[in-house]
Amino acid sequence: MSPEQLFEYLLRLGDNTLVLGHRVSEWCGHAPVLEEDIALANTALDLIGQTQMWLGYAGEVEGQGRSADDLAFLRDVWDFRNVLLTEQPNGDFGQTMMRQMLFDLWHDLTLESLSESSDPRVAEIAVKAAKEVRYHLERSSDTVIGLGDGTAESHGRMQAALDLLWPYIGEMFTPDAVDDAALQAGIGPDMVQIETRYRARLAELLGAATLSAPDAPFSQKGGKSGMRHSEHLGHMLTQMQWLQRAYPGATW
Amino acid sequence: MVTTAPDLNQIWAWLAEVPDPEIPVVSVVDLGIVRDVAQEGDTTIVTITPTYSGCPATSVIAMDIVRALEAKGLAKVETRQQLSPAWTTDWITEDARARLEEYGIAPPQPAGGPARCPRCASTDLERISQFGSTPCKAQWRCKSCLEPFDYFKCI
Incomplete structure (x- = not known):
């Protein structure tokens, strides 16, 4: 795996956690109840912490002197490598938790594999992050089951959230040249195996939540390659990056 | 100012008095955050590990450690972060x-x-x-x- 490819691979990991972390942080002060507000803020904090580790390493691999902050705040939409799922808007609380569960499940399986990575730095970050993500998954899957198998109102909202987000699942498993190089080098996991395990666990979870998987095989893509992000990412970056854009180099 | 290399056990004892910024009844040593103390030339290196990757207290802990050891007379103190083994x-x-x-x-x-x-x-x-x-x-x-x-x- 060339350093350029490793840089791309690390950007994907770090941009997923950065973009989802920022999205989840948008709930701070707005969640339905205080406990949920705190839980969402804590989840966001873990994801941003993981971003510092992934993007920090990405900057070192790139060797151009860019820090995690530089990568987070000074790149534009087309340079982001997160999957489209993570940049989708929060919607209602149910939609946020559905997005979280769909991501956490992938994140948990991926980090478990990355813990065995041939790149020791990737492995140590993955071991650290996996402990936090297991906890995120426990909460998001419990919430999806609780709301799916809840009232007619909550069930309807969770089914609508699943239908809306369904086309964004496939991108997480569609390997490209970067993923193939990572697999060859023993750095990254076999996405096909991850997908098989993901689909099995998801089916079980949706069953418990009394939700039905849509019969729609089409999947959106273009996020992790940077080819075609959704309109939502640009709007999010205007919020996330405005301070460094308005006051370049500002520090605490 | 300390002129000879300080005893590492003494430094551990000083660190055992540095409280966690959020939970002051326990110290950074009690929590297992301090992983190693070493002397490199005239610099004291304290290796710490974060509890949670995004915990805002991590940077405060690093600052508190440097400040506490400087107050004991150590001239050069540096903290280094270590991720592995992950904190438990x-x-x-x-x-x-x-x-x-x-x-x-x-x-x-x-x-x-x-x-x-x-x-x-x-x-x-x-x-x-x-x-x-x-x-x-x-x-x-x-x-x-x-x-x-x-x-x-x-x-």
């Missing part, structure tokens, strides 16, 4: 667990929930939220004395 609540000392409970925080348990209410010792408990006021805690409530309390999550 297993590193929290027995003595610190007792102090956490006395302070009102139920210490971590392998079973994944508090053993008893830190106030009245009842075992009739319920979880309010998997998360709490800091990344390392969850919120529980005692159904006997009806008081909510913090539980130190087991990771």
Whole structure:
């Protein structure tokens, strides 16, 4: 795996956690109840912490002197490598938790594999992050089951959230040249195996939540390659990056 | 100002007096955050590990360590971060667990929930939220004395 490819691979990991972390942080002060507000803020904090580790390493691999902050705040939409799922808007609380569960499940399986990575730095970050993500998954899957198998109102909202987000699942498993190089080098996991395990666990979870998987095989893509992000990412970056854009180099 | 190389045991003893910024009844050594102390030339290197990757207290802890050792007369102190092995609540000392409970925080348990209410010792408990006021805690409530309390999550 060339350093350029490793840089791309690390950007994907770090941009997923950065973009989802920022999205989840948008709930701070707005969640339905205080406990949920705190839980969402804590989840966001873990994801941003993981971003510092992934993007920090990405900057070192790139060797151009860019820090995690530089990568987070000074790149534009087309340079982001997160999957489209993570940049989708929060919607209602149910939609946020559905997005979280769909991501956490992938994140948990991926980090478990990355813990065995041939790149020791990737492995140590993955071991650290996996402990936090297991906890995120426990909460998001419990919430999806609780709301799916809840009232007619909550069930309807969770089914609508699943239908809306369904086309964004496939991108997480569609390997490209970067993923193939990572697999060859023993750095990254076999996405096909991850997908098989993901689909099995998801089916079980949706069953418990009394939700039905849509019969729609089409999947959106273009996020992790940077080819075609959704309109939502640009709007999010205007919020996330405005301070460094308005006051370049500002520090605490 | 210390002119000869300071004794490492002495430095560990000084670090054992540096409180955690969020939970001041336990020290950064009690929590297992300090992984190593070494002398490189005229610089004292303290290796620390973060509890949670996004914990805002991590940078405060690094600053507190440098400030505390400088106050003891060490001229050059540097902190280094180490990720592996990943921090675990297993590193929290027995003595610190007792102090956490006395302070009102139920210490971590392998079973994944508090053993008893830190106030009245009842075992009739319920979880309010998997998360709490800091990344390392969850919120529980005692159904006997009806008081909510913090539980130190087991990771």
